[in-house]
Every structure is written in structure tokens, then in C-alpha cells.
Amino acid sequence: MPTNFPTFQSQFFNAVAAVSSDVPWGIEFPLIIDRAEQRAYRDLDMLAARSTIIPVVPLQLQRLQTIPPPTFIAVEQINVITPAGVSSSGTRNPLVRASPQMIELCWPSDSTFAGVPQYYAMISDTTVLMGPPSNLAYNWEIRGPVRPTALSSGNSSTPLTQNYPDLFFASAMIEAGMYMRFVEPQMAITWKQEYDVLKASALVEEMRKRNMAEGWVDKQPSPVATPPRQ
Secondary structure: OOOOHHHHHHHHHHHHHOOOOOOOHHHHHHHHHHHHHHHHHHHHOOHHHEEEEOOOOOOOOOOEEEOOOOOEOOOOEEEEEEOOOOOOOOEEEEOEEOOHHHHHHHOOOOOOOOEOOOEEEEOOOOEEEEEOOEOOOOEEEEEEEEOOOOOEOOEOOOHHHHHOHHHHHHHHHHHHHHHOOOOOOOHHHHHHHHHHHHHHHHHHHHHHHOOOOOOOOOOOOOOOOOOOOO
16 A cells, blocks of 8 residues: 555664664665665556656747756657647647758758657657757746655655555665665565566556567466467
């Protein structure tokens, strides 16, 4: 069942206090949370850890555009919203991802055949090259995975605590075991084994959510289907 910061904090401190009281757990706790979350988010690529934003600043009349915060782990989709000046009520025109070389070859300058952008290429984490260069100040929409705000007293729940609290706890205990490797050398190893078991089943769920499970469907993989779905 889902958990929250006070419950997780209590469970964690009870677990580590039973093993060792030599570590300043109160000081290390935020770092343990951060490292545990980073591991789990990278491993799962969660659907719940995705964001959609419409930047306050519309498209500039040029090819290069700047993505505002939050920083996306990967930009999965960009839509240009038409007509110019509207946002949520407008028509979303999805851009096709292309190489920077193709865009710069077809539109070598900011004044070449300006129109509604059709293609995009990532130049950096926050810079997008679009072609053709925008001819009007269209609003645009960006979708992709982000790093959710870390669990803390001021942020009592996260996608991990809501969806996979057991996996998150195991990830945190791996980090705790690293602090106690000279006292309990097997602790981190044991919790890593538990984490891997939980990760395997969580990955199946995440793939089902995106129709990327076995056979590219949303069904639970069948252990008895012969032959298995492809």
C-alpha cells in the first residue's frame, strides 16, 4: 500500500537502529533518500514520473528554442499549438524528431521558409533546434520524464511511495547497508537481491502501462502460453 514521509522515516529508523547506532542517521537520511530515489527512477523509467508543460514564453521567430524548467531527462514529444496565441484549446501539431544536420541543411538560417515548425532536434538538455523556423509566436507543449521532487518532510509523497513503496524501501536499505559494510557486510548485498526481485515485477507493471509488455500489449506475461506472445 502507498506510504508517506512520516511512515517511511519511522520504518527506516526502526530498521537501521536494530543493526547499528554508530551512524548519524539523521544527518545522512536526506542523502540516502536521494540516492535511493535516483536508483529506482533510473531503473523503472516510470510513467508517473513524466510531465507535460506549456512554456510561458511562446516560440521565438527563429530555429533555436529554450526549454524552461523542469529539466527533462529526455524530451519524448513536442507539439506546436495552432493558431498562434492559443494554448490548451488549440490544435496540437506533433513535431517529428530529426537530426540537427537535416534541419540545418533544409533551413540554413532563421529566415529560410519560416512557417509552423515540423521537425525538432535536441542540441542540449535545454536547447531545441526546430525546422522550419517559426513564423509566428506559437505556444508549444513539451512532454517527457522528469525527476520528481524528493521525498521530505515538506513533500510527503512521491511516485515511488505511491506506486512502489516496497521497492523504494529496499533501495534505501541498500544505501544504509553501504554505511554499515564493515559491521554488517552482507546487509547491502541482501537488500540488493530483494531490490532486484521487486524491480523485475515493477518493470512488468511499468511496461504494461505503456503497451510495451510481452507482445506489445498491456497484458500480464503468461507463464503457460505456448508459444509465448511475440
